[in-house]
Amino acid sequence: MTDTEISAEEADAGPGPSQPRLARRLLMRPEAGGVISAIVVFAFFAILAGSNGFLSPLGVAGWLDTAAELGIIAIPIGMLMIAGEFDLSVGSVVGATSIIIAMVSGYYEMSPWLGIAIAFAFGAAVGLINGIIVVWTKLPSFIVTLATMMMVLGGMLGVSIALTGSTSISAAATGSAAVLFAAEWRELHVSIIYWIVLIVIATYVMQRTPFGNWAYATGGSAQTARLAGVPVARVKIILFVCTSLGAVLTSTLQTMTFQNGNVTLGAQYVFTGIAASVIGGVLLTGGYGSPLGTVSGALTYGIVSLGVFYLGWNADLTEFFIGALLLLAVLANHRLRLMAMGRE
Amino acid sequence: MTASLSLKARCVRWCGTAAVALTLSAGAGSIAAQAADDEAPIRIAFVSGPLYDSFFPPLYQGANDAADLLGVDLNYIPIDEHDIEASSARTMQVAIAQAPDAIVVGSFISSVVDPYIVKAVEAGIPVYVNQSGQATWEKVGAFGFVGQIGPDAGVVAAQHLSKAGAKNVLCVINVPGNPYLQAICQGLNEEITKLGGTSQNLELPTADSTDQAKVSRNIGAFLQSHKDIDSIFTLNAAVATAASAAVEAAQLTGKIHIGTLEISKVALEQVRNGQIEFLINEQPYLDGFYGVLFAYHYVKFGLAPVGMVHTGPSVVDKSNIEKIATVFEKYPNVVGSQ
Amino acid sequence: MEKAPVVELRHVTKRFFGVTAVKDFSLALHPGEVVCLLGENGAGKSTIIKVLTGVEMPTGGEVLVDGKAVHFRSPKEARELGIATVYQETATLPLMSVARNFVLAAEPTTGRGVFKRMNMEEASKIALMRLRELGITNVSSGEQLVGTLSGGQRQALAIARALHFGARVLILDEPTAALGVRESATVLRLIETVRVRGVAVLFITHNAYHAYSTGDRFVVLRRGESIASFAKDERTIGEVIELMAGGAELKSLLSQAESGMVAGAP
Numbered sequence: 006m007t008d009t010e011i012s013a014e015e016a017d018a019g020p021g022p023s024q025p026r027l028a029r030r031l032l033m034r035p036e037a038g039g040v041i042s043a044i045v046v047f048a049f050f051a052i053l054a055g056s057n058g059f060l061s062p063l064g065v066a067g068w069l070d071t072a073a074e075l076g077i078i079a080i081p082i083g084m085l086m087i088a089g090e091f092d093l094s095v096g097s098v099v100g101a102t103s104i105i106i107a108m109v110s111g112y113y114e115m116s117p118w119l120g121i122a123i124a125f126a127f128g129a130a131v132g133l134i135n136g137i138i139v140v141w142t143k144l145p146s147f148i149v150t151l152a153t154m155m156m157v158l159g160g161m162l163g164v165s166i167a168l169t170g171s172t173s174i175s176a177a178a179t180g181s182a183a184v185l186f187a188a189e190w191r192e193l194h195v196s197i198i199y200w201i202v203l204i205v206i207a208t209y210v211m212q213r214t215p216f217g218n219w220a221y222a223t224g225g226s227a228q229t230a231r232l233a234g235v236p237v238a239r240v241k242i243i244l245f246v247c248t249s250l251g252a253v254l255t256s257t258l259q260t261m262t263f264q265n266g267n268v269t270l271g272a273q274y275v276f277t278g279i280a281a282s283v284i285g286g287v288l289l290t291g292g293y294g295s296p297l298g299t300v301s302g303a304l305t306y307g308i309v310s311l312g313v314f315y316l317g318w319n320a321d322l323t324e325f326f327i328g329a330l331l332l333l334a335v336l337a338n339h340r341l342r343l344m345a346m347g348r349e
Numbered sequence: 350m351t352a353s354l355s356l357k358a359r360c361v362r363w364c365g366t367a368a369v370a371l372t373l374s375a376g377a378g379s380i381a382a383q384a385a386d387d388e389a390p391i392r393i394a395f396v397s398g399p400l401y402d403s404f405f406p407p408l409y410q411g412a413n414d415a416a417d418l419l420g421v422d423l424n425y426i427p428i429d430e431h432d433i434e435a436s437s438a439r440t441m442q443v444a445i446a447q448a449p450d451a452i453v454v455g456s457f458i459s460s461v462v463d464p465y466i467v468k469a470v471e472a473g474i475p476v477y478v479n480q481s482g483q484a485t486w487e488k489v490g491a492f493g494f495v496g497q498i499g500p501d502a503g504v505v506a507a508q509h510l511s512k513a514g515a516k517n518v519l520c521v522i523n524v525p526g527n528p529y530l531q532a533i534c535q536g537l538n539e540e541i542t543k544l545g546g547t548s549q550n551l552e553l554p555t556a557d558s559t560d561q562a563k564v565s566r567n568i569g570a571f572l573q574s575h576k577d578i579d580s581i582f583t584l585n586a587a588v589a590t591a592a593s594a595a596v597e598a599a600q601l602t603g604k605i606h607i608g609t610l611e612i613s614k615v616a617l618e619q620v621r622n623g624q625i626e627f628l629i630n631e632q633p634y635l636d637g638f639y640g641v642l643f644a645y646h647y648v649k650f651g652l653a654p655v656g657m658v659h660t661g662p663s664v665v666d667k668s669n670i671e672k673i674a675t676v677f678e679k680y681p682n683v684v685g686s687q
Numbered sequence: 688m689e690k691a692p693v694v695e696l697r698h699v700t701k702r703f704f705g706v707t708a709v710k711d712f713s714l715a716l717h718p719g720e721v722v723c724l725l726g727e728n729g730a731g732k733s734t735i736i737k738v739l740t741g742v743e744m745p746t747g748g749e750v751l752v753d754g755k756a757v758h759f760r761s762p763k764e765a766r767e768l769g770i771a772t773v774y775q776e777t778a779t780l781p782l783m784s785v786a787r788n789f790v791l792a793a794e795p796t797t798g799r800g801v802f803k804r805m806n807m808e809e810a811s812k813i814a815l816m817r818l819r820e821l822g823i824t825n826v827s828s829g830e831q832l833v834g835t836l837s838g839g840q841r842q843a844l845a846i847a848r849a850l851h852f853g854a855r856v857l858i859l860d861e862p863t864a865a866l867g868v869r870e871s872a873t874v875l876r877l878i879e880t881v882r883v884r885g886v887a888v889l890f891i892t893h894n895a896y897h898a899y900s901t902g903d904r905f906v907v908l909r910r911g912e913s914i915a916s917f918a919k920d921e922r923t924i925g926e927v928i929e930l931m932a933g934g935a936e937l938k939s940l941l942s943q944a945e946s947g948m949v950a951g952a953p
Binding site: 067 | 424426429431432433434435437438439440442443445446447448458460461525527528531552554
């Protein structure tokens with residue numbers, strides 16, 4: 006063992022890891038792409054549409070509320086993607102649980118809390134079933150959750166029609182449930198608080214707890230994680246349940262706020278949730294990403310989807326912008342990851 | 350996703366041409382008008398449905414035409430039907446944040462939109478309710494309503510079908526659970542009952558809403574098992590075309606009367622050759638045009654029509670088909686989406 | 688080699704659906720000894736690993752740890768008795784940091800209850816310390832992604848991890864396959880270091896030169912049977928190659944670069 010041999014090896018190992026400059030260190034973070042995109046789109050709309058209401062309290066509340074509602078769903082979706090799995094059933098869980106809450110509180114005129122409790126139990130059950138099927142059968146979660154999505158949607162349509170004759174039911178937001186899930190302060194919706202709490206919890210769990218470490222490992226390579234002793238199946242099932250519960254929380258917030266339950270509510274979250282995660286730097290193949298990145302992705306979506314209105318541009322172009330951002334994000338993430346791996 | 354709650358339940362995807370029409374007409378803004386006028390142009394925010402829903406391109410066209418004529422600075426803010434509750438709230442937030450001189454809004458989900466109308470009025474922005482929200486517009490402080498009362502379309506349809514001899518009507522709901530569509534079929538049911546007939550509803554599965562062939566087979570299967578049906582009313586021109594195909598396949602052409610909401614090129618042709626009895630035209634172009642015009646008059650002069658202005662339903666049948674078909678060809682997005 | 692073997696296979700036979708993968712195979716691994724298991728693909732090497740690590744139960748014969756017969760029902764049971772395997776492909780996670788890789792599934796924590804969290808400083812400290820003990824001194828930050836390490840450094844990390852968590856027997860499955868000459872040398876040095884520390888090593892390879900440069904004893908496997916078992920000084924490398932392939936012609940085809948490297952190794 007001689008020193009000369011080691012230094013030869015060092016030359017081979019890419020850029021010296023010893024003291025990377027701050028900018029480079031930040032760029033190497035998984036959320037770098039997402040944070041940059043959020044800052045760029047914010048600056049873009051603030052400059053071009055700032056005087057047109059985009060920066061007014063109401064304007065800010067609009068895109069923050071949007072980002073919060075999406076973020077609550079997207080953060081657990083991102084965590085699940087980090088662990089290497091997809092969940093396409095989130096959208097249908099939002100719709101189905103909104104109908105449950107509306108049926109209980111509006112149609113049957115019982116306490117909204119009962120509806121919310123049933124909704125959360127239902128969401129947990131869907132997540133559990135998704136997780137168990139994926140873990141047991143080892144089938145791709147893409148196909149398993151596509152199936153449960155259709156079953157949840159179709160099943161709830163049937164139940165709703167059978168019980169109430171309609172698939173769009175008024176919900177009654179009353180009492181403490183209305184305060185907790187529909188409160189607003191100067192147009193800032195209470196969902197922002199849930200969002201922030203969720204960001205803190207998710208970041209803590211993913212960065213600071215063994216569970217977070219297991220989730221990254223599971224997504225990086227389930228085989229390696231299993232050999233190292235990570236309870237891979239448990240990690241996946243827990244994250245499937247969390248994803249469903251995130252969907253139920255957004256559903257509860259929307260149903261209580263808009264006082265309307267609708268089976269098709271939230272169908273777009275399947276796409277926007279995954280888009281927010283990917284824009285935020287979560288790798289489609291798993292193993293890389295961060296809740297903070299997903300948050301930036303949701304913020305980017307909120308800013309773009311409402312910003313175009315202030316520009317007076319054709320607002321149907323929103324999806325075009327989001328699509329373009331997604332494509333950019335995928336390309337940028339790829340580059341950033343190679344940089345992080347020292348193979349730029 | 351396949352599931353989409355159509356605001357007004359016209360075809361959401363079949364009418365792909367709407368997107369083309371939109372790019373052509375978009376941005377035909379108010380620059381000329383601004384230059385011509387010393388005063389700052391009146392700024393109107395118009396919150397209504399998306400142009401991917403074929404009902405709305407004529408409405409958008411009408412609003413733009415009025416804005417061009419009057420030199421109004423118009424910002425059309427479309428609600429996303431796939432996320433209708435949240436989007437209804439966000440679009441109103443955006444409209445209010447822009448502090449325009451007036452807001453014209455389609456209050457499709459009035460439980461969501463009404464609180465924002467109140468907020469806008471409190472902020473000193475006059476609001477004109479357009480297309481939907483007829484039940485609550487006065488209560489929330491809007492200065493007027495222009496549009497069509499939902500169930501009226503069903504009533505008019507019942508009268509027309511009854512005149513043609515209908516006793517047993519099938520009302521096809523192509524977006525299950527949509528309250529607006531259910532209200533129309535309800536209106537039809539009440540009116541046809543008064544006229545001595547009956548009606549029943551057929552709700553098509555959500556997943557089939559964009560598959561014309563499947564819709565046709567669904568209706569055909571229903572006709573097979575319900576031989577007493579003598580007429581069909583649909584709420585979407587493409588569904589009407591699907592229904593006429595089903596009737597033809599069952600060799601019942603001429604025995605079953607078909608009427609529908611919405612105008613389309615194919616539907617007009619089918620009225621001409623008798624496959625479809627009549628089309629109910631909600632005249633969305635007028636909704637858009639009058640919405641902007643009335644808001645303009647109110648902001649500029651403080652003048653407004655009193656009470657509700659009804660823009661529909663009007664009927665297209667053999668008696669006026671030539672005129673409407675000519676306009677349809679000559680002026681895109683006026684009587685209907687292309 | 689007077690010490691008792693840490694782990695021993697006695698007359699092990701393994702059949703899968705009537706096909707005999709390993710037949711009447713015996714092997715003893717002693718502390719501080721490197722045993723090389725040689726053989727072509729399909730000779731039965733991976734079946735032996737599976738039996739040793741509790742992935743498969745033998746059809747016949749027995750497995751002994753510290754002289755006592757054991758019946759592993761899961762890889763976990765084998766691991767708890769100190770038998771660790773390092774697979775080249777799946778040893779580490781490239782998108783995770785050195786420290787996170789090192790402590791995976793055995794994370795050091797601080798705090799209590801809800802605030803029980805990973806102690807990253809501790810994780811980094813342990814990881815770097817253990818790497819240094821194996822002679823890898825040029826990894827200076829636990830936050831560095833494993834993907835930025837060289838192939839040899841990654842093997843070192845996986846081995847360091849196994850040793851830290853109590854491995855007394857290290858099974859290395861083709862650790863030098865797909866590595867360049869210099870990287871292979873790093874791994875061979877690692878094996879040497881590990882042996883000096885008193886660990887029993889089972890080095891599985893089909894590269895006779897790599898085996899010859901580090902091994903104390905050799906077992907050559909062909910079609911599931913041990914065809915030769917000998918100490919390093921009993922055979923020349925040429926004889927080893929002949930035994931493995933069953934022919935002398937292969938010997939001359941092997942690269943000069945590799946034989947040169949072996950000549951320079953300790």
